[in-house]
Amino acid sequence: MWKLVVGFVVFAAIALYVISKAGDKIDMSGEKHGGDTTHEPAPAAAPK
Template sequence: MWKLLVAFVIFAALALFVLTKSGGNIDMGGEKHDVSAPHAEASAPAATPAADAASAAAPASAASN
């Protein structure tokens, strides 16, 4: 039984070493709740003709922001 425990510890250490050296993004800190992370826009409802006209009339500088 102790051999299984030793083998598991060695395998886990080897796996962490390989993942760290290969550039894997390992973060053992748990869940992150960073509010500065960019969020994907929620699925937009079907566009209306008025919304299309308003977006087409917007100046180019405002659209690039």
């Protein structure tokens, strides 16, 4: 049983380390709808 607890603590520590190193690259704010869903700039209009 103690191995399970140690394994969970190690996994949680690694997960927190990875999340903290990712910084702003991970968005934890939930689902997005509308114009804020894409991170790409809008395509430029074709010249006539």
